[in-house]
Amino acid sequence: MTEAPALDRGARSRDAILDTAGDLMSRHGYAATSISMISSACGLPVSSIYWHFRSKDGIYVAVLERARTALLAALPPGEVPGADVAQRLDAFLAQVEDAFRRHPHGVKLLLGLGMVQQDASAAAVAEVRHYRDALVVWARDAVSSVFALRDRPEVADELARFTLRMASGTAVARWFEPDTVLETGPLRVALLALAAHHGIPLRGVPGEDAPSRGVTSRE
Amino acid sequence: MTEAPALDRGARSRDAILDTAGDLMSRHGYAATSISMISSACGLPVSSIYWHFRSKDGIYVAVLERARTALLAALPPGEVPGADVAQRLDAFLAQVEDAFRRHPHGVKLLLGLGMVQQDASAAAVAEVRHYRDALVVWARDAVSSVFALRDRPEVADELARFTLRMASGTAVARWFEPDTVLETGPLRVALLALAAHHGIPLRGVPGEDAPSRGVTSRE
DNA sequence: GTCTATAAACCGATAGAC
């Protein structure tokens, strides 16, 4: 415990730098985060940072890549479990909300750094798009599974876009009121209505196959 | 025309600086936009910029204030005209989409600069919140008028938040795919479903007072 | 109000001892 293997020293430092850089960049944005800020915040000298990552841009790419793999690991499915639409939808919304709550950095990194696309390097732009595309694919697969949309890809696309934009908008609202959470209740109502609007059968969803006066039974 | 009154020279320069600064800051973000960039882009020397606005922060505050008044001037109502919910909703969505399309700067300024809240001055933070609050108040008044929610303020609040978050999320999507537009179709379906979910009467909306099989008649 | 010139601090990045 006191005699940590020397081989791990570098990896641990690397992680510490990434932790600090990710935190600072998600709070201040890429441009406003300087190497010296990262250095003094994590304790390691400037040149160590440049040894691990070749440039400031390299730090950004590594931070984003790490955030992406962490987020995707926290979004296990693709196939959402559940017997009917209502169960799968609830499971899906719970997953989205949980990932959103436990990984606040990821989205803010995408936002604060994705903005800089114009100035950023090719590698950085590629990593930003990679991150974003992974989210889009995941969301499309998940809603496709929830609403059984294998033969209606354009509907799956619309529902996925809708969900992701609501999540992004909530992330924006979050830095005005930090305790803002993703409101899954209204989102649930909206997704059900959109699916119904496109003629998707909603077996097992209360208030949809039983024409009970237009109220969907929540709250 | 050639003999412009000397008194206006300063004001015209001031506007030119604000135009350039707003454009650059909305594209690169506050931190990544330097005074010398603004100077060389608008032709006026650095010291003129500092004469008009006392600091870089002062430029930011002035840019935001101008964007706010311009946006609010382009959002005329408060009271949305229309005989029934459907007409008023369409008018409201048209207004939102139009403002969103014609004032892309405003939102991006809020996003790119609102992020920097932690480092920014008190005046800057105040102006960001002022801008954001004005949008919230407008949206709440508008949806309240659309759905006749004078005695259901909590519902008006939810619908306004929902709309603004969708608009923010679309603004985010926009800098990944610049030709992204606000999808008012799905938003319309979602808002109607949310209103119905809260028991708001929707006189005159096709597919809601006539139980016609759950499809809302669009597309 | 506009210009040139410059101060003082900070930036990203590197050299080289250990």
Place this chain on the structure above:
DNA sequence: GTCTATCGGTTTATAGAC
């Protein structure tokens, strides 16, 4: 791999002539 020291460039901001 980590450290000190530093280079060259850019930043915000100011001084002072016009």
